[in-house]
Each structure stands twice: as structure tokens, then as C-alpha cells.
Amino acid sequence: MRLSTKARYGTRAILDLAMHYGEGPILIRDIAQRQGISKKYLEQIIAALKGAGLVKSFRGAHGGYALARDPASIKMSEVVQALEGPLTLVECLEDPSICSRAPYCVAMEVWARVNRAMLDALDSLTLQDLVDRQIRKGLGYGI
Amino acid sequence: MRLSTKARYGTRAILDLAMHYGEGPILIRDIAQRQGISKKYLEQIIAALKGAGLVKSFRGAHGGYALARDPASIKMSEVVQALEGPLTLVECLEDPSICSRAPYCVAMEVWARVNRAMLDALDSLTLQDLVDRQIRKGLGYGI
């Protein structure tokens, strides 16, 4: 159960945007370079963040990307869900009718519990928290 | 981030064994039938549980499988790890040296936190807890 590169890269990319919040449009090319990610791949990843309304874009010359909202108002659960899709370990939690065993299934309860734990952990962190940690931890690689 | 069928089926299979703990060897064929899983596929899944020392096998006539230890001593984290492999969302948590960014990486801290939350949830449940819940919830499908 590994996280996809999309979620890992996307998280770093949006943190990069958060670190530059208020500076106007940031070039995808610069994010790609700072984070060591292919620019072309990053385009697709950022598109997912834009689709979720977490990031906004400016087209044309002097365009780029910026956070759509204040970093303190963006929960990490939103970010990860935008990148990985619904954070549900097992489909039957979303729709129990797909499995005839659901009414008696105890395994489901286990997955529900793990799910809630993950969600709680991600709900309790905002992008601003990450920015603060990044500043405390030090800025490597010219972030 | 969906759980594999291996983890889902395997969890139900070992719970089935736990429900029949103390009854001697249980046939893989019967588990497969009760749980609605292909017998051939279940063989491979149970092999993983055996490899992790959670289940023991008896070959030959009147053989089958049984829990290797008391259900109360088997944590769900052991079960899931036996089936899914290391429960680490991101490789760099196991070995930070694989990523030159690790020393400054704040994303890593997020994944570590989520990881701990998942592990805690699974550590706090034993197979016996599942058996108890199953009994309280009712036995569907002739489990």
C-alpha cells in the first residue's frame, strides 16, 4: 500500500506554492526544477489540484499558478484526496450495497477504523502547518 | 489507495480460522466456499499468512489450516502486514538515504503521521476482538 508518485509530487508541489503564497503566479517550470519533477508530468498533477479548487492558474505571458485560498484554510486531507482520489481503503465503505456480505462483515469495521484514523491525521494538518514546519526545519534545495 | 483483494480476502480467511479456533484443521476448500473466494487464489493468500507464522498447516488426509496462536495474541497489524507487505506509505520512511531531499522534506512528516495513525488503529485490534464483534453482529453465510 504505497502512495503514488502523483500524491507525493503533488504534495510537494502545493507546499512549494504555499511557501510562495502572496508572490503572484509561480511558474510550473520553477516548481518542477526546485522539486526535481518532470515539468510535463507536473502539469497533469497540478491540473488535479486545480480541478479540486485548491490552486488557480493564470494563462498567457507572466502566467503561472497560485494557491486558490489561504494556506491555513487548506487541509491536507483535501490535498491528498485531490491527488489520490477518494481516501477509502475499500469500496464497500462508500457503497455497502456492492457486497452482499456487508451486513455481517466484521472486516469492513476494521477498514472503517483505519480509514477514520488516516482521515483524522490528515484533517488535523493544514498547508500552513507544513509551511511552518518547513521554515523550522530549514529550506533545502532553494525552496 | 485501495486495499488489495489479497488483504481483504486474507483478513476474512484468517477471521474464519479464528471463528473455528480449537476445532482442529480447517479445510481451505471450506473457507473458500464460506467466504466466496477461489480456492486456488486462497491457497496463495494463506501461504502468506503461514509464511508470517500466523497460521499453521497440516498436510495429507485430514489436513487443513489452523491459527498458529491464540486469536487474542494476534494483532490486526500483523495480519495486514503479512498480506500487504510493509505498511509504509512511502519508501523513504524505511530508508531516508534513498532520497537526497529527506533531511529537509516536510511531506515525509505528513506520511509518517498518517502511517503511525494507521498502525495504531491496527495494533489496537486483535483477531479475538473481531471474533467477538462477529458473534455480536451475527453469523451470516454460515460462517
Add this chain to the structure above:
DNA sequence: TTTAAAGTCTACTAAATTAGTAGACTACCA
């Protein structure tokens, strides 16, 4: 009004993983 810079959209692909199937083989009890 042209031009270059920037994001957007769609299609393609190689590699890896998942979810099995298949079958020959070995061990054990009666």
C-alpha cells in the same frame, strides 16, 4: 498587431502490479 511565454488538452506507451488460473508435485493418514 504580432510574438513569445505560459497554461491546456488529448493521445500514446512502457513497465509494474494485481488478480487470478493451471497443473504437476509432495506429504500424510487410514
Add this chain to the structure above:
DNA sequence: TGGTAGTCTACTAATTTAGTAGACTTTAAA
């Protein structure tokens, strides 16, 4: 010694992942 039951290895179809590629659109500024 026969049959029951687990074991081992190989194969495969489908899906997902992790990108690459390129033509297209929008826009600021010269």
C-alpha cells in the same frame, strides 16, 4: 497404497502507474 490435502512454480489478462509527446489556446507586452 490410494486418495486427500497442502505446496510450488509458471503463466496470463487486465489494470494502473508513471510518465512522454505534441498540437493548441490564451494573454501580456513590444
